[in-house]
Amino acid sequence: MKYSNRGYMATKEGFSEALIELGEKYDDIILLGADITSSVGMDGFANMFPNRFISMGIAEQNCIGVATGLALSGKVPVFSTYGVFAALRTTDQIRISLCYNKVHAIIGGAHAGVSVGPDGATHQALEDIAVLRSLPNITILSPADATQTAQATIAAYDQCDGPVYVRFGRAEVSNFTPSDTDFKVGKAQLLKEGWDLTIIATGHMVWEALLASELLSEKGISARVINMHTIKPIDIDIIIKAAKETKGIITAEEHQIIGGLGSAVAEVVVKTNPAPMEMIGMNDMFGESGQPEELMDKYGLTAKSISNKAIELLNE
């Protein structure tokens, strides 16, 4: 396989590194903390640039408004907390203050997916993509590993001029993106060419998709693997191409099936080139406590379940 695991890292580590890099380069970047600064990877920046870290307490709705005010005054604010709060407790503020005003602000949605683990359902962000995807003007980035999370965070500053949601996780996962990989917002990565079917994955599920393609290859099935690191705006061209050139598409995400990556891909497929599809994700249910790998296994968010689904799809 072209990609190899260079070691296990939480994607939030990439967020943390990128913030420091941005802080060193740009004066206008201001961080807003909501009490869980170190848990979401903002402590490094806060220690290095204490004058540009503002403690806002456990008050997420206020943070989004404050971010809007900072952005309307020429700053690029970054607000991060767990995705469940960052995206869902604040949805109205994100809709009106951030998105309707179309300000350049970065929201870090930490603790995405069931792989958050023992904290259980309350803290596992599984609906953030679905809710935010429907809001005009927002960009949603869902990088695959720590290296790509750093690239996505830099891109959220460099390549965007409106609100951006960067989604990342807590569990230590394979870090496989080469550091010289180009990251272009809205342009998905073709990780592996294949002609029987296409796996389109996002976040932690990208590595699982790569492993699944290996399992399929052993059975003589050639699977294309696409890393959809930008959920919005979605890369329409790469989806249409997959729908035309392969026999079907499987989407894989650590998120509810309703409204997530699978829905976004299906919206493109049904309009342009209807093709058989299967969606892997949380099937309209909450998560629970457990170790990350136990939960991923229980909810079918593994290479094995992607590969099984692929075989089913091809047999239909």
Add this chain to the structure above:
Amino acid sequence: MEKRISDILDLQKISTEIRKDVIRSICEAASGHTGGSLGLVDIFTCLYFNLLNHDCKNPEWENRDRLVLSIGHVAPVLYTTLAHSGYFSKKELLTLRKLGSRLQGHPGRDHGLPGLELSAGSLGQGLSVAVGMALASKIDKRENRIYCIMGDGELQEGSIWEAAMSSSHHKLDNLMAIVDRNMLQIDGKTSDVMEIEPLSDKWTSFGWEVFQCDGHSHADIIHTITKAKGIINKPSVIIARTIMGKGIPSIENKHGWHGKAPTKEELSNFIDQISRSHEI
């Protein structure tokens, strides 16, 4: 920078003309929030014609004082005051709420109206934005001031108190909140819908300096805000007693006029009432 008008009679005249244009535009739109818009005219007049440092020819001037209207539904008083201040033609006021207009039902910056600081309309968000602007001014060591206009019913939103807490925590003495205390909201009296008293004590306990004023006395508004500007190390709030529908005696203090537009038949009578109120 705009010239300051200090003569109280001149300010009253401006308020009278603004009131007439507020109801002309709402009548033409056939929908909109008459009561609250009229109740805030005197405060807006004092702000734009006396208190704010602003420049209608350079709306994005970075050292301008900024007015954040949290209660987006009273947009007509903001639009009319901006037009009377020279930001755009008064004729445009008659496009209020119409398709393609820059004067959206609730302020929307993406339609390009000069002088508009914030798209807003979902209650409880403006003070947080004002806090962000005030923090940015502190970081950049700008001397400007951020004003946030809020409704009294709006204070029932929990997010206001998150913002209130953060304002005093960060010692934002460049932030001033003005509460439109007309005692009414859509369903009736604030005291019946959801009591917000003791209001002064609430703000004090959140670390704010509290002032009260008569929201229809230009002299008192200017005097009180000027006094509040002297407060250091903490934010100030002005609780301005106002009358919903002020200037048109037949609709004053009637909460049914929160979101109702005058008909074409009512308009001339209302204009007459505004003229007569001014003479008194």
